[in-house]
Amino acid sequence: METLNSLFYGLSVALELPNLALIFGGCLMGTLIGVLPGIGPVGAISILLPLTFQLPPTGAIIMLAGIYTGAMYGGSTTSILINVPGEAASVVTCLDGYQMARQGQAGAALGIAVFGSFLAGTIGLIGLQMIAEPLSFLALKFGPPEYFAIILLGFTFIIYLAQQSVIKAAIMALTGLLLSMIGLDPITSQPRMTFGVINLFEGLHVAPLAIGLFGLAEVLDNLEKAAPKKILKVKIKSLFPRKTHWLQAKWAILRGTAIGFFMGTLPGGGPVLSSFISYGVEKRVSKNPEKFGHGAVEGVAAPESANNAAASTSFIPLLTLGIPPNVVLAVLFGAFLIHGITPGPLLIKEHPEVFWGIIGSMYVGNVILLILNLPLIPLWVQVLKIPDKILYPLIILLCVIGAYSINNNVFDILIMIIFGLSGYLLKKFAYEPAPLILAFVLGPMFEVNLRRSLLMSQGSFSIFLERPVALAALVFFFIMVGLPIYRFIRKK
């Protein structure tokens, strides 16, 4: 009852006219920036942060929160339409979303993504409000051994990302791991594989990689096929998802939400990881896994729901403990401090208007985003009607801007082009880029948690067996890997 009262209080803060305008502005900017490849929520919030200096604290923070959720919504648009991921959490959405668009179901894919995001975001919020505190304390208990074991388990999802050869997928994953190790060694600070190039000291950024491997490679591939006309002629079957789509997607949305909900609170976990994992889970539970990669609705619904639920719940550790679980929230953390508010255990007592205002504003923001995005769908679908001779140069331009915008650095454009060309060649030989990206994202966490665990135990691997969560994850890992091998041997 008290929670409900507080919620109404939060909503009343969010619905004050100036605040409502700020939420709307934030959501709109977030959506636009999410649509642009490259600049993700981190870039968007950092760039717009100085604009909020003049605002009162509550207004400033709810606007920034609006940008964050808006970017999560917008990220899927380019993934679906032109195979260019808007931000890292939308990489998986390319796999089936783009295929749906090629089959004339772009509207359905976009619609499912928007509705899934709305439902997941809202459910995530209810959770944020109900079990914020216990959940964040639980997340703190996750130490290096737990992370290591869970990420190891995460690697098995590469099998589900593979559409053709598992061996080829494994090769790509190993390449991704190798690429993720460029830069300074996380434990000893020594440069690795940098060849003295200062731009490589901080390692490669995931965005130029993903934009090149997915977006640019796709354009190059299409240029050579005489098929571009086919896309043009595909009749746009429906602007919005139909009943069959809903029936297919409904469990995927719920499962995606649940996965995103828990992953979001884990430090380092967050939207990106949860989108990959929920995709893998869908493919695993699906009765026809062969549909995945060829336009399965679940393949869009699950990751998009997961990344939005994770975006909501990633506020939990920040608001209750003062610990930002990922980079976006770390930037938001800075924004709080500038406005003279310290997120942490005292926030709810000292600044209830901020705490409940944020939660209220996120409910309102989700509704605004739903209203904002639905009319945009028919508009976005028109993009596919642009003649290829105009569309392709535009996509390449977007890829270049996207890569540059991350660090204002021409070097990233070069990286994007290199990976675009490699992506094209890999496509020729039927190597898929998704496992590479997954391994690239997981790689640094995998390495650093393994090494920290071993530092803690002074080199003894028994540390992974002494901790129940780690042990459970390891057992699962061996089952996941062992079963197929066992079946394979028995068949022989």
Next chain:
Amino acid sequence: MKTKSVFSIFLLSAVLLAFSVQTAGAQYPERPINLLVGFAAGGSMDLSARALAASAEKVLGQPIIIENKPGGTGMVALAAMLAQKPDGYTLCATPSSVIIRVSQIQKAPFKPFTSFRPIIGFTEPQLGIVVKSDAPWKTLKDLVSYAQKNPNKLKYGTTGIGSTTHAAVDEIAAKHKLRMIHIPYKGSMEALTALLGGHIDFASLTSELIPPVKSGQSRLLAVISENRSPLFSDIPTLKELGYDFANDAVFAVVAPANIPADVAKKLEDAFAVATKSKEYLDSLDKIGMIPVYYDGNKFSEFLRTYWGKINKHLTATGIIKEAATAPE
């Protein structure tokens, strides 16, 4: 026709005006100044540079435009500044650690002592050693005596191997010949998370330690700075406790070495005035940065003094055999 001729007269006069301004020259600054920042927007380097710029542009009478150029652990922005004309219109805000610490570990595209004309050293992060609030150690002495009795028992986190926070703990460990387990983290936030989760016993952190200490989640045992902190005046410095170590990471604004002397002087004076404004000091306070002041000469001295100290620590811990960059 008439509007066209009016327009051309306007255009001509504008061009002439531009020329006259160009030749005048001495009136620096006559256009906006670019201030490059080697780290992403929203971080402590970026926010403190923005606070300083907002105050300095009022003194200089021209806008100062912040341009974030992250990369190469802060080196990309310094290299980008050196590639521009040394006319005082491109400056760089950087932590001293990029110039004298990072450059010892990785080969830098500059000479730490001679490539730059320091303008001002203006702020430093709040460094300190913290434990969880339910930990049994009330003072640094408690912690040290526990470590003496229990070798290899204590686990501690820092912001990375070879960082200032790590060097501070090494100083303590070396003095008492302590054996402890070092877990390096990527930045203070990660280390703080591990501390609050009970995965490490104590941590040596930067400004991120302020909120949890104030909220009572963790306890500050010592601050790592020349003088006591204005935020925690009852907490002793490492120096007071008998360890010869203070913060060696000061945030500064630097220009290329060969900028005109009068321009450099003008900037130096303007930035010095800027650090006195109330808004600037308020902004620093909010983001947990401690105001300090070094003029150009003092900061050059600072770089030379600490180059040697840092080199000693980096070679003693085996991180490097010799500095990757020649200092001059």
